[in-house]
Amino acid sequence: MKKLFISILILSVIACKKNPEKPATNSIDSIAQTKTDSTTVPKMSEAEKKEILKKTNDEVLQTLKSKDYQKFSEFIHPQKGIRFSMYAFIDIKEDKxxxxTDFEKYVQTQTQFTWGSHDGSGDLYKETxxxxxxxxxxxxxxxxxxxSLNEFQGGGNSLNNLKEIYPKHDFTENYIxxxxxxxxxxxxxLRFVYEEFQGKYYLIAVINDQWTI
Incomplete structure (x- = not known):
């Protein structure tokens, strides 16, 4: 019986030498490979970005023209929301x-908000x-x-601080x-300021500009 056990043990050792198990994959190497694979998505070219921003700009304008404000809300940045400036000067403390979520909630109501004050008279502008x-x-x-993209066509005597407030953001301008x-x-x-989020460009600011006194 003892001889039989020894024979089986010897055969097992020989089999292991002929068919060694594959070494366990190093967990760090595996993570590194995963990170490498996740970054292989091609970066958007400048031409593609310009095309997307032009398309987005036009789609936003169409939602405003048709007064489809629920559709408009789909262009609002999911995390940063949206700011509205009555004139070229952006006041991050006072602008609405x-x-x-709040936009979608209140756009269907008759709730009035103070958007700023009229140039000249200084009267507060309150509207839904x-x-x-x-x-x-x-x-x-x-x-x-x-x-135009990232270029100003119109300008008056009011301070335009868009590039100071949003120095690293793209903006489109629609000038009449x-x-x-x-x-x-x-x-x-009418200017739109954008920020990319998960591969899509969203609105973070809507700025009107016109001649002021």
């Missing part, structure tokens, strides 16, 4: 800011979200405006030239 978007933001048909009747001083422009 909404989270995406719908009326602000319809009467102030989209006061002209910006779907037929002149488009003034008429001869008013010495071209009735120009208006």
């Amino acid at each position: 800011h909404f989270s995406k 979200i719908k009326n602000y978007l319809g009467k102030w933001v989209f006061s002209k048909d910006f779907t037929i405006s002149s488009y 030239k003034g008429t001869e009747k008013y010495g071209e001083m009735d120009w208006k422009t």
